[in-house]
Amino acid sequence: MKRAPVIELSGVTVDLGGKRVLEDVSLTVEEGDFYAVIGPNGGGKSTLLKTVLGLVRLAAGDVKVLGGRPQERRHLLGYVPQYRTFDFSYPVTVGEMVLSGRLGHLQGFPRRYGRKDHEMADEALELMGIADLAGREISRLSGGQQQRAIIARALAAGPRVLILDEPTVYIDSPTEDHFMKTLDTLREQMTIVFVTHDIGVLSSRVTKVACLNRRLYTHESPELTSDMIEAAYGCPVDLIAHGVPHRVFPEHRQEGRR
Numbered sequence: 470m471k472r473a474p475v476i477e478l479s480g481v482t483v484d485l486g487g488k489r490v491l492e493d494v495s496l497t498v499e500e501g502d503f504y505a506v507i508g509p510n511g512g513g514k515s516t517l518l519k520t521v522l523g524l525v526r527l528a529a530g531d532v533k534v535l536g537g538r539p540q541e542r543r544h545l546l547g548y549v550p551q552y553r554t555f556d557f558s559y560p561v562t563v564g565e566m567v568l569s570g571r572l573g574h575l576q577g578f579p580r581r582y583g584r585k586d587h588e589m590a591d592e593a594l595e596l597m598g599i600a601d602l603a604g605r606e607i608s609r610l611s612g613g614q615q616q617r618a619i620i621a622r623a624l625a626a627g628p629r630v631l632i633l634d635e636p637t638v639y640i641d642s643p644t645e646d647h648f649m650k651t652l653d654t655l656r657e658q659m660t661i662v663f664v665t666h667d668i669g670v671l672s673s674r675v676t677k678v679a680c681l682n683r684r685l686y687t688h689e690s691p692e693l694t695s696d697m698i699e700a701a702y703g704c705p706v707d708l709i710a711h712g713v714p715h716r717v718f719p720e721h722r723q724e725g726r727r
């Protein structure tokens with residue numbers, strides 16, 4: 470059964486500072502996908518996400534999110550920017566930070582958090598496995614715990630699509646698989662798209678994968694091919710794959726099935 474398209478890019482070209490950053494990019498993310506976009510540093514991954522959020526001007530092409538313009542649908546997207554863009558020295562607790570994910574939903578004046586806001590924040594803390602850290606100052610957590618907190622903050626808003634920029638940078642490899650499993654469980658409730666420069670992050674949990682290096686290289690079946698990686702990275706797969714087999718998915722699956 471065909472699933473509904475959640476994000477549709479067709480022929481998208483973006484120029485920044487006189488440089489072509491995305492060229493003729495077409496991409497479809499369907500409901501329930503756990504979609505990974507890999508590519509080298511500077512390949513345009515963050516720009517691709519900002520395009521989905523409607524934050525950059527297109528030189529050509531079209532973007533649809535949940536059937537509408539990105540600017541109209543932004544409240545349905547949970548965006549987790551790169552970890553390094555956050556200031557964790559701010560004196561707030563994990564619980565307060567996650568609750569702030571509800572700010573865009575507050576109505577009336579004065580703006581106060583209500584019962585639903587607290588419930589959503591508590592649920593997000595649970596989902597990311599950091600409920601026991603709610604009272605701790607964010608600055609006192611490990612990088613991996615802080616990473617979970619910023620994802621929980623995005624989840625507190627109740628997004629239909631969760632969009633993550635390099636989510637595993639501060640997750641150490643022993644816990645990486647557990648972390649990806651946590652994200653995978655969220656797929657029951659929302660579509661997930663993430664970008665990463667680290668091919669080692671890809672797991673069999675990912676349903677679709679594409680490679681980005683100004684142009685986007687996709688494959689009909691949910692597997693990563695050496696051609697795609699070579700096209701995107703411009704270097705042989707074995708040099709960058711850290712021992713991960715070229716084919717990261719255990720078996721072929723039919724389009725439309727998870």
Ligand SMILES: Nc1ncnc2c1ncn2[C@@H]1O[C@H](COP(=O)(O)OP(=O)(O)OP(=O)(O)O)[C@@H](O)[C@H]1O
Pocket residue numbers: 485486488490508509510511512513514515516517666
């Ligand atoms: N506002 C801007 N003005 C000019 N150039 C920009 C701007 N934003 C990004 N770029 C350039 O566009 C290219 C793609 O940047 P982008 O951040 O999207 O790549 P990335 O794949 O996310 O890289 P990284 O993993 O290093 O963050 C880079 O060469 C970057 O220098």
